[in-house]
Amino acid sequence: MALKVGVIGTGMIGQDHIRRLTQVLSGVEVAGVTDIDLARAKSAAPAGATVYETPEALITAPEVQAVVICSWGPAHEAQLLACIAAGKPVFCEKPMVTSEAAALKVIEAEVAFGRRLVQVGFMRxxxxxxxxxxxxxxxxxxxxxxxxxxxxxxxxxxxxxxxxxxxxxxxxxxxxxxxxxxxxxxxxxxxxxxxxxxxxxxxxxxxxxxxxxxxxxxxxxxxxxxxxxxxxxxxxxxxxxxxxxxxxxxxxxxxxxxxxxxxxxxxxxRERFIEAYDQEFREWIVAAGAGTATGPSAWDGYAAxxxxxxxxxxxxxxxxxxxxxxxxxxxxx
Amino acid sequence: MALKVGVIGTGMIGQDHIRRLTQVLSGVEVAGVTDIDLARAKSAAPAGATVYETPEALITAPEVQAVVICSWGPAHEAQLLACIAAGKPVFCEKPMVTSEAAALKVIEAEVAFGRRLVQVGFMRxxxxxxxxxxxxxxxxxxxxxxxxxxxxxxxxxxxxxxxxxxxxxxxxxxxxxxxxxxxxxxxxxxxxxxxxxxxxxxxxxxxxxxxxxxxxxxxxxxxxxxxxxxxxxxxxxxxxxxxxxxxxxxxxxxxxxxxxxxxxxxxxxRERFIEAYDQEFREWIVAAGAGTATGPSAWDGYAAxxxxxxxxxxxxxxxxxxxxxxxxxxxxx
Amino acid sequence: MALKVGVIGTGMIGQDHIRRLTQVLSGVEVAGVTDIDLARAKSAAPAGATVYETPEALITAPEVQAVVICSWGPAHEAQLLACIAAGKPVFCEKPMVTSEAAALKVIEAEVAFGRRLVQVGFMRxxxxxxxxxxxxxxxxxxxxxxxxxxxxxxxxxxxxxxxxxxxxxxxxxxxxxxxxxxxxxxxxxxxxxxxxxxxxxxxxxxxxxxxxxxxxxxxxxxxxxxxxxxxxxxxxxxxxxxxxxxxxxxxxxxxxxxxxxxxxxxxxxRERFIEAYDQEFREWIVAAGAGTATGPSAWDGYAAxxxxxxxxxxxxxxxxxxxxxxxxxxxxx
Amino acid sequence: MALKVGVIGTGMIGQDHIRRLTQVLSGVEVAGVTDIDLARAKSAAPAGATVYETPEALITAPEVQAVVICSWGPAHEAQLLACIAAGKPVFCEKPMVTSEAAALKVIEAEVAFGRRLVQVGFMRxxxxxxxxxxxxxxxxxxxxxxxxxxxxxxxxxxxxxxxxxxxxxxxxxxxxxxxxxxxxxxxxxxxxxxxxxxxxxxxxxxxxxxxxxxxxxxxxxxxxxxxxxxxxxxxxxxxxxxxxxxxxxxxxxxxxxxxxxxxxxxxxxRERFIEAYDQEFREWIVAAGAGTATGPSAWDGYAAxxxxxxxxxxxxxxxxxxxxxxxxxxxxx
Ligand SMILES: [Mg+2]
Ligand SMILES: [Mg+2]
Ligand SMILES: [Mg+2]
Ligand SMILES: [Mg+2]
Structure with a gap:
């Protein structure tokens, strides 16, 4: 069964990840998208994907099993916390958050949840x-x-x-x-x-x-x-x-x-790291399919x-x- | 929609291609397998795949949209001709065939069909x-x-x-x-x-x-x-x-x-060409999904x-x- | 006419330079040697070379046209000043001198002389x-x-x-x-x-x-x-x-x-820089033959x-x- | 004592070897030169070198201890045989000779002499x-x-x-x-x-x-x-x-x-092999000083x-x- 993913943020990097998830990788499908610009979200949504009006709606939608965050940095904290609250694996682009305090909140929530859910996008x-x-x-x-x-x-x-x-x-x-x-x-x-x-x-x-x-x-x-x-x-x-x-x-x-x-x-x-981005998601899909996360963690985002x-x-x-x-x-x- | 593929021959290379088609690549699923050793075919078949008793049964099965031939060389001629007769795209491992006469028959059949269907496994x-x-x-x-x-x-x-x-x-x-x-x-x-x-x-x-x-x-x-x-x-x-x-x-x-x-x-x-094999099938899936073939052709198999x-x-x-x-x-x- | 050189110090590096001057390079001959250990000087002296009892004797000897200093660092200051006083070109191994004050004295003397005489052994x-x-x-x-x-x-x-x-x-x-x-x-x-x-x-x-x-x-x-x-x-x-x-x-x-x-x-x-040492002396011989010095100077020794x-x-x-x-x-x- | 060398042929390569023998290498001096164009020989002769009217005169001159042949190929056979007859070490540029018969004559003469005298210019x-x-x-x-x-x-x-x-x-x-x-x-x-x-x-x-x-x-x-x-x-x-x-x-x-x-x-x-030419002559000078030859031999010239x-x-x-x-x-x- 393919992992059903929701993508938050459909700017340049979000669109690139949608392409990757739909055209390059196996075992995954993009079930939903959202963006602060809903017109952009609609245009970026692949066939069969729902366009959600808010990140919260996407994160809590039953058909979304895992989340990819490509919104701008200041929005990440709330979106990550919502994913953890929903118990859903989440891939978050850099920067994980924009302050030490926010990083500690994400760590605290994930530790309280008791299982890794967050993977941060350090593709190297x-x-x-x-x-x-x-x-x-x-x-x-x-x-x-x-x-x-x-x-x-x-x-x-x-x-x-x-x-x-x-x-x-x-x-x-x-x-x-x-x-x-x-x-x-x-x-x-x-x-x-x-x-x-x-x-x-x-x-x-x-x-x-x-x-x-x-x-x-x-x-x-x-x-x-x-x-x-x-x-x-x-x-x-x-x-x-x-x-x-x-x-x-x-x-x-x-x-x-x-x-x-x-x-x-x-x-x-792009030319230098294109295969690294593909591999990053390949491993994320496997971990998210098992309900958890691997690779760079909230701890690594905190350190950064x-x-x-x-x-x-x-x-x-x-x-x-x-x-x-x-x-x-x-x-x- | 994923391309439904039938695999003929489940020896070492056949098993490796089944792994590739099910675990690495997107847009494809293994719908059927066969082998002269049916027990081996059963053990190699991924979940949901039908085990066919003969190559002919697999090739003509309505749910098989495209064929991957990994049987031994002398069997390729008949299997290729059957695929062409059925109008189905086919990936054929080396050697395409084992005689000039056989190569010419494959070319003749494909030319008569009027569209490329055959891709030969020159992965380099x-x-x-x-x-x-x-x-x-x-x-x-x-x-x-x-x-x-x-x-x-x-x-x-x-x-x-x-x-x-x-x-x-x-x-x-x-x-x-x-x-x-x-x-x-x-x-x-x-x-x-x-x-x-x-x-x-x-x-x-x-x-x-x-x-x-x-x-x-x-x-x-x-x-x-x-x-x-x-x-x-x-x-x-x-x-x-x-x-x-x-x-x-x-x-x-x-x-x-x-x-x-x-x-x-x-x-x-394997270490040297593993990515080449993946890419070979990536491009084959796209072409086969469009009902044709790309890359090394029957002409190239004939030349070899x-x-x-x-x-x-x-x-x-x-x-x-x-x-x-x-x-x-x-x-x- | 070959340049007649006197070598002060016949330890390991002095012996190596004597070998270089007599067996590798053209346009030069070792006319005199000295060492604090006169027995060592005698044993290191090539055929035809005079063994001098002191650096001063060697430096002021009329048949010595140019000097190579391979003694230990603390002795360099006095020997360099004697060479400059005698107006003779001098190659000096590292360190040129062992204090800023000594370096300034060498510079002062050479500037007063009005022409470069000192080359320091930075072979790189x-x-x-x-x-x-x-x-x-x-x-x-x-x-x-x-x-x-x-x-x-x-x-x-x-x-x-x-x-x-x-x-x-x-x-x-x-x-x-x-x-x-x-x-x-x-x-x-x-x-x-x-x-x-x-x-x-x-x-x-x-x-x-x-x-x-x-x-x-x-x-x-x-x-x-x-x-x-x-x-x-x-x-x-x-x-x-x-x-x-x-x-x-x-x-x-x-x-x-x-x-x-x-x-x-x-x-x-030695393996890494052997040709550099040869070339260093090749260029020194040409300059010394013209009564002057080139390459790393007393200024460079001062900076070091x-x-x-x-x-x-x-x-x-x-x-x-x-x-x-x-x-x-x-x-x- | 420096080896006294006579150079036959003062074209481009002869002039380059004269430069090498006088300005680069130790233990050697150019005692004589000759050329079919005597004006060119005079202009190429370094200070102190005698200009001989013929190769034979140069080869047999008592002050010439060893010979360098840079004339054109067809002249080499007679010049090599004259050197062997005179018992003098000789460096000969490529080609050693221009026919199998000539090569065999050189070999025969050198074997009869009983000691290697000929080095051929394979500088690689x-x-x-x-x-x-x-x-x-x-x-x-x-x-x-x-x-x-x-x-x-x-x-x-x-x-x-x-x-x-x-x-x-x-x-x-x-x-x-x-x-x-x-x-x-x-x-x-x-x-x-x-x-x-x-x-x-x-x-x-x-x-x-x-x-x-x-x-x-x-x-x-x-x-x-x-x-x-x-x-x-x-x-x-x-x-x-x-x-x-x-x-x-x-x-x-x-x-x-x-x-x-x-x-x-x-x-x-020139840029590629300049050091090889220098080294070629360095080793020739040592061997010729000992009355013999080393490196590429008349046998190697014959094989070529x-x-x-x-x-x-x-x-x-x-x-x-x-x-x-x-x-x-x-x-x-
Ligand atoms: Mg990175
Ligand atoms: Mg190949
Ligand atoms: Mg240095
Ligand atoms: Mg050569």
Whole structure:
């Protein structure tokens, strides 16, 4: 039996997930959609899907077995709490919530419910390259990880719309989450350094260098550049006691011509992570079909919120800003 | 509506395709199965699938909309002709058939039917690396392809069961098909040379070197090695007038340790081509749902049969053995 | 006419340079040697070379046209000043001197002399890989350098003899010098962070992470690891406004076997930099033959001293330690 | 004491070797030069060198201890025989001689003399990449070599001056020599195939595919392309029983920009092999100083001549043309 899913939010990312759920993946169907713009919801609704007038109506509808949240960030808290109240598995796009207090409410509700229901959309954990990298580290032959270098290089950002807070508030969460997961570790403090600015971004604070001090004392050394022009270039390298493990080049054809011997770089995040998004939902469907959730949890969403907050404090203070988490509920072990 | 598929042959490859059709892919369901061993068919049948006593019963059953043939090669001819007679789209594993005469009968029947129904299981055409390679060549900036190097290196073959004809009869078809497709060309003659034998294979004629002389006069230079021990290592490189394009390394983590800076090699064909098999069926489902077929055709199966026959003649004669095809029916353009 | 050279210090590095000057390079001969251990000097002296009883005697001997200093660091100041007093070109191994005051005296003397005489032994600047990297950056198509990543990974250090100050005092100078040279920039401040320690080094502070804040505001991000076991692994990557440029893998054969597709890593600094040492002297011989010096100067030795001092302060303070240089004399432009 | 060398032939390659002997290498000086054009010889002669009126005068001059032959090919036979008669070590550029009969005369004379005096200019054997490749193969862990792929791709040839015989007569000798050396084997037969021609070369037979059948039955599979435009691209890959070993990419900076992640290709043979030429002479100087020769021998020159002859026959006949050598004199073991 196919899992009947309701989708909240039918903007760009919501439409992409509807396409994925209806055209790419098996064992799932989109039973309902909603959006603050009901006309947009109607136009995005696949054949046979009900258009609900509100998120609450969708979440509580008996034919909706699981929910996908693609609304804007400030709406997530109430929608997640409603899903938990209804006992329904929910996939929530980043950011899970927009404040520490909201994150704690989601955790509290889920812990009270007693079973994981929430999966947060950190798709990198489902990327085959990152997974192979983690298997090498977890395999243990290289010894403990001591440094992790995460390069996050984005082709371009819209001038005017994109502000200097965004690399630390929106972009860094991917590096922070993948670092916590790769190293099986938590962030205990954050420092930010601002190198020479790229003239491509005019007044933008770009690039930024972020140090995540981990509980193990490993240091995660992040470069975020958002205006490199040449493509979308994500790299990761773990320095361990006995060796190094790194993400490979993307698998483009090896061309030799007047430009040298070379492989193309992805154009954007869609090209880079399209299979990761598919796999993310494949695993969500299996877990949601069993009434629960797997992968990145509310705890991971909470951690991401704290790291972003600390990074924003650190860029202002120039100091080492601590990240202090509550004791980890057993539900998240 | 999901496409209702009947599977003929529930051996290892049939079971793997049933898994793929039921657990991986969307828009399809396995409605029926059959096998010469009915007990095996029953055990392999997914929930809700009918077990048919004969291939003919499965093919003509009203609830079977499309057929997947995974029986042994000599049975394919009759089963393909029955599918065409029934007007049903059919996916057929390699070899399409086992003689030139049989291939011509399938082509004749399909041409008489007037629409493509047959897709042959040359899965490499669905592999993302080969597709990117073809895009580079078709893009034209490198000029015409003059040489194509296809290295087909297999970890091991079962001693005693594997004979010296097999590299030319069973293995070469993959290199021949992918070469015809990459170069948009046909094979016009075949030569075989036998280098120093690997002691790993004892009396086996291994490796073999095959030259496919193409209609364009490009030469495809194939190495088939079936006992290399270290893994399954498929490589391809096209020398063009203005440059070279090659398959990249497989995307394993880049590990640096006492063994150097290195990337793992796939263990076997399953690991190497698993995504290609998924994609092959994804595209087949779409075409079959529309009542037709796409990808490798009966014409391609016919070409593969001729190349294998010529290669077997060439290894005995030491000479250049011509490949002579009938005029290509318009259906296959 | 061959340049007649006197070598001060015939320990391991002195003997290696004597071998290089007599057996590898053209246009040079070793006319004299000396050492605090005269027996060692005699045994190291090539045929035809005079053994001098003191550095002063060697430096002032009429047949010695140029001097190579391979004595221990604290002796360099007096020997350099004597060379400058004698107006003789001098190659001086690292460290140029061991205090800021001494560095300033050497600079003052050389500036008073009015022509460059001193070349300091920062051999990386003569390495072909670093030179190609610099040509790319200087070419300008990638835009301004914003971050430079320098990974300095050493196989092992002698337990007990090697202390936690050494990575910052002795090893970092190579990364600092090559960074100043690659980026055509000066260091303005230093920060040090200490990640999780490698258990391979027991109590050793290893690895260390160093940030060199450059005058341009570019940040140099250094990892020094001295006990990685698997080899000697030097990497460098420059993030520029429009692209990245990095050192390539070392040119080992590409082997594919059960350990993957791989290239060996150098065992030690000798294997890695042997051609750089040769080239360093090739260029020194030409300049010294013309009565002057080229390459790394007393100014560069002074900068290295200041960076090491600042790094040692920074590891204790945890703060950003400024590097304040005198105005650069015109001689060094 | 420096080895006193006489250089016969002061064209482009002779001038380059004079530069190398006087400016790059140690332990050698150019004592004499000669050329059929005496004005050119005078202008090329370094300070202190005598200009001889004839090769014979140079070869027999008492102050000439060893000879470098850079004249045109047809003159080599007489000059080599004169050197052997004079008992003087001689470095001879390719081709050693231009006929089998001439090669046999040189061998006969050297064998009668009783000590090796002749080194032939196959510089690839002195290239560090090829040497590392040979060490891997000789190391034996990969098992016996079964196939060797040698790609010889040249940027461009002068239109009109360059004929279709040249790839087989002049260019192939490098691939043949390096194959014999890498595999420690002899060529027993040659086949040539002519693929689709590159339009870049108009009527030129380009590329050509050559198979060298070795005594061990290993096959060397050569591609010679002389008009690829994009650079000078030499590749080599050995397929062994248990693994593969290949030449690495040339050590250019790894640049990432809008053209992808890439390394530059050498422009021409000078850039590719400049260090190999230096090393070739370094080793020759040592051997010649000891009154003998090392590296590629008259036997190797003889083999090259036979392979070129067989290749020219094979391109006409389309058949497998045998290479039949005399019994190898003990001098060459
Ligand atoms: Mg992510
Ligand atoms: Mg295939
Ligand atoms: Mg250095
Ligand atoms: Mg050569």
């Amino acid at each position: 954990r489902f990327d085959a390259d990152y997974r192979r990298l983690k298997r090498v580290i977890d395999g243990g032959t290289l010894g403990a990880p001591l440094m992790y270098y995460s390069k996050h290089r984005n082709a371009s950002v819209p001038e005017g719309l994109y502000t200097s807070e965004m690399p630390l508030n929106d972009t860094l969460v991917h590096d922070a989450d993948i670092s916590r997961w790769l190293l099986s570790d938590e962030v205990s403090a954050v420092e930010v350094r601002v190198p020479r600015r790229s003239t491509r971004g005019r007044d933008l604070r770009d690039p930024v260098m972020v140090m995540l001090h981990m509980a193990s004392e490993a240091i995660v050394d992040v470069e975020i550049s958002v205006n490199i022009g040449y493509g979308y270039d994500i790299r990761g390298e773990v320095s361990c006691e006995n060796g190094i493990a790194a993400l490979p080049n993307r698998p483009a054809a090896v061309v030799t011509d007047a430009n040298g011997i070379r492989q193309a770089i992805p154009e954007d995040w 919120t704290l790291v972003a907050d600390a990074a924003l404090r650190a860029v202002d203070s120039g100091a080492r800003e601590p990240v202090t988490m509550i004791d980890k509920p057993a539900l998240y072990n | 055409r669905f592999d993302a690396d080969y597709r990117r390679l073809k895009r580079v060549i078709d893009g034209g900036t490198l000029g015409a392809p003059l040489m194509y190097y296809s290295k087909h290196r297999n970890a091991s073959v079962p001693e005693g069961l594997y004979t010296s004809e097999m590299p030319l009869n069973d293995t070469l078809v993959h290199d021949a098909d992918i070469s015809r497709w990459l170069l948009s060309d046909e094979v016009s003659a075949v030569e075989v040379r036998v280098p120093r034998r690997s002691t790993r294979g004892r009396d086996l004629r291994d490796p073999v070197m095959v030259m496919l002389h193409m209609a364009s006069e490009a030469i495809v230079d194939v190495e088939i090695s079936v006992n290399i021990g270290y893994g399954y290592d498929i490589r391809g490189e096209v020398s063009c007038e203005n440059g070279i394009a090659a398959l990249p390394n497989r995307p394993a983590a880049v590990v640096t340790d006492a063994n150097g800076i290195r990337q793992a090699i796939p263990e076997d064909w 049969t001729l190349v294998a026959d010529a290669a077997l003649r060439a290894v005995d004669s030491g000479a250049r053995e011509p490949v002579t095809m009938i005029d290509k029916p318009a259906l296959y353009n | 600047r003569f390495d072909a890989d670093y030179r190609r990297l610099k040509r790319v950056i200087d070419g300008g198509t990638l835009g301004a350098p914003l971050m430079y990543y320098s990974k300095h990974r050493n196989a092992s250090v002698p337990e007990g003899l090697y202390t936690s100050e050494m990575p910052l005092n002795d090893t970092l100078v190579h990364d600092a010098d090559i960074s100043r040279w690659l980026l055509s920039d000066e260091v303005s401040a230093v920060e040090v962070r200490v990640p999780r320690r490698s258990t391979r080094g027991r109590d050793l502070r290893d690895p260390v992470m160093v940030m060199l804040h450059m005058a341009s505001e570019a940040i140099v991000d250094v990892e020094i690891s001295v006990n990685i076991g698997y080899g000697y692994d030097i990497r460098g990557e420059v993030s520029c406004e429009n692209g990245i440029a990095a050192l390539p893998n070392r040119p080992a054969a590409v082997v594919t076997d059960a350990n993957g597709i791989r290239q060996a890593i150098p065992e030690d600094w 001293t200041l960076v090491a001092d600042a790094a040692l302060r920074a590891v204790d303070s945890g703060a950003r330690e400024p590097v304040t240089m005198i105005d650069k004399p015109a001689l060094y432009n | 054997r002195f290239d560090a990449d090829y040497r590392r490749l040979k060490r891997v193969i000789d190391g034996g862990t990969l098992g016996a070599p079964l196939m060797y792929y040698s790609k010889h791709r040249n940027a461009s040839v002068p239109e009109g001056l360059y004929t279709s015989e040249m790839p087989l007569n002049d260019t192939l000798v490098h691939d043949a020599d390096i194959s014999r050396w890498l595999l420690s084997d002899e060529v027993s037969a040659v086949e040539v195939r002519v693929p689709r021609r590159s339009t870049r070369g108009r009527d030129l037979r380009d590329p050509v595919m050559v198979m060298l059948h070795m005594a061990s039955e290993a096959i060397v599979d050569v591609e010679i392309s002389v008009n690829i435009g994009y650079g000078y691209d030499i590749r080599g890959e050995v397929s062994c029983e248990n693994g593969i070993a290949a030449l690495p990419n040339r050590p250019a900076a790894v640049v990432t920009d809008a053209n992808g992640i890439r390394q530059a290709i050498p422009e021409d043979w 001549t036979l392979v070129a002859d067989a290749a020219l026959r094979a391109v006409d006949s389309g058949a497998r043309e045998p290479v039949t050598m005399i019994d190898k004199p003990a001098l060459y073991n």
